[in-house]
Amino acid sequence: MAKKYIGIDIGSTASKVCVLEEGKEPVYDVLPTGWNSKITAGIIKEDLLKKYGEIDDSDIVATGYGRISVDYADKVITEITCHGRGGYEMIGRDCTIIDIGGQDTKYINVKDGKPIDFLMNDKCAAGTGKFIEVMANRLGVTIEELFELAEIGNPISISSLCTVFAESEVINYMGEGRSREDLAAGVIDSVALKVATLVQRKELQDTIIITGGFSNNEFFASLLSKKLGKKALAMPDGRYAGAYGAALLARERSEKA
């Protein structure tokens, strides 16, 4: 059997797996991280064993917030390096990556295939997936529905950067009887604005790609492009960028060795 290279990205919300095999397209999988990364890592191992019989001779790189919980990984690499590598490979050229994760938003600048600069939001949920999740809950819709509603609404300005305060701001608007579409549009708009504000001090290359949980959403990509004043590309498999990068790095490691 051909050697496999496996990338495991344990994010704060979702865990992503990528399996690379010579001559085959990458195989992706995703599952919710749940409350315990160690258990999640165990479930992923069982799934891999079921699918492939054995993984002992595979090279495994773990990344993401819960990376240290993958005790069967051969190496642990930060999500910034992995996203940079995976995003670069997906688009096939140097690029600026904007990764919107469950608990943080990252800017990664890739040149000559390598991350040369990055930025991460501070300890705050503004401009992250968490913010969208909280607001979707408040409006009683799923995250997908929130994006659909947002597309047809006129954004209400949500000025609070703090998720907790923004939530009470939304509650006030709900009390005024504003439409769900307009509120949803306001929420998504505020995330795009916050992300654009985060990266404004940094260099944006001609190619900007979005990775993370909402990376396949064309509406969000066009909204973010407007705020950045530059085209940001939606990526169909963008959420797997970290896992893909981890698998690629696993392969590079083994080739070097």
Add this chain to the structure above:
Amino acid sequence: MADNQKMWADLGMNLELHDMLCEVLPGAIGDVFMSQENRPAAMDYFDMVLADVHGLRPSELVEFRKNGGKVFGTFCAYVPDEVIFAAGGIATGLCAGSQFWVPGGERYLPANTCPLIKAMLGARFDRTCPFYRLADVYIGETTCDGKKKAYEILGTDVPLHVMDLPQMKREKDYHKWADEIKDLIKVVEETTGNKVTPEALAENIKKINAKRAALQRLYSLRWKENVPISGTDVLLISQIAYYDDPERFAAMVNKLCDELEQRVADGVNLAAGKKRILISGTPMAIPNWKLHNLVETSGGIVVCEETCTGTRYFENFVDESGTNLNEMVQNIANRYMSINCACFTPNTARFDDVVRLFKESKADGVIDVSLMFCQTYDIEGRGLEERCKAEGIPFLGIETDYTDNDAQQLKTRIGAFIEMLG
């Protein structure tokens, strides 16, 4: 050992509260220091000072005061120890590096004040630090707005003299700082009842210079190709420099350096397979070891600190050629004015320092650390980043405080930065 409890009670400390600090420190010291491998044997002195941080040196100060000696508490690398020792006093740094003291400070200060300043007030008003109890007079300085206003509050509880540090470096500012040092001489003379004589000042200029020389020697050894000592250990030494007896301290650092020279010759290298990091930015008062611990458990080794607990404390000597008090005071002023703190404008000389130290220490990257709400360093960080970029120096900016809650996120950033260097 039971003596400590009695001493602390005699000093009017809040034993119950202080006990909570005693509860966490041994664990932190174990994790940060004892877990390190292949440490120099001569770290034993500094380990001992640290292990009994609130007992050993305080008991010496208690003895000193019993015989009429006066202790001066300081907060900053700009306060000239020379004149305090020349009057027969003892200068001791009043460190404020623990989250433990922050909530106490927040009773007096807005929450969005830098943790160092909050800890300073907390340690005083909560009565949980023997050094804060042992200082007869505090010497403050106008290095930032937060400290300036906090000293007003601190001064309600303890005799306090504030030195007015110039914020620019023109000819007249050097003279102004000399005038401020003369005012300090008056204060220490009045407090101790001793005259600062030219002989005593000349002697103490030499004494403090010797301490600087020892620290410079230590740094030059960690700048070797093979690094014989961890950054975490050097940080501890820099922290202890503020409150230990200067002569004994210099002797112990030199003894350590003898061993380090041997280790260098023997090829001991703690930097093998690691990335060499220069840390610039705000002071790291004891027991703040957070950044060093994070860097050195993420594939890095700290080879230089361009901070107040680093090069700013010991670079440049006081010219020893002064023949009278006036000349000596001006020489002292000139040396302290050569420190490049973000409270000055402009402060591009600090950028030059970082670039120079980056080369001298053979660093791979710079991590600029600003304590949360430290406006001057935080704002200056942008200029430093641009300068580093222009010089092709990899740069990571971090803003943090004394709490543990951002440790994992910082670990990701620092880890990614170190991966980037590789």
Add this chain to the structure above:
Amino acid sequence: MYRSLKGKGMYAQISPTPRELSVCCGVSLLVHGEDVDRIKEISEEENLAYLSISGLNNTFDNTRHKYG
């Protein structure tokens, strides 16, 4: 005691006394468990005093990232 042990090439680190043993922030020597018998002998021979030798189930964890 520290000097004596180090002089014999044995492992010892000066460390704060763990809280489980004393509430006074004292100083202790951190030694290897397998050396304890030898240390007792040395203390007897060289007339070195100590309060007690205790084994604790504590481990150092440099990735715990809890600071004072």
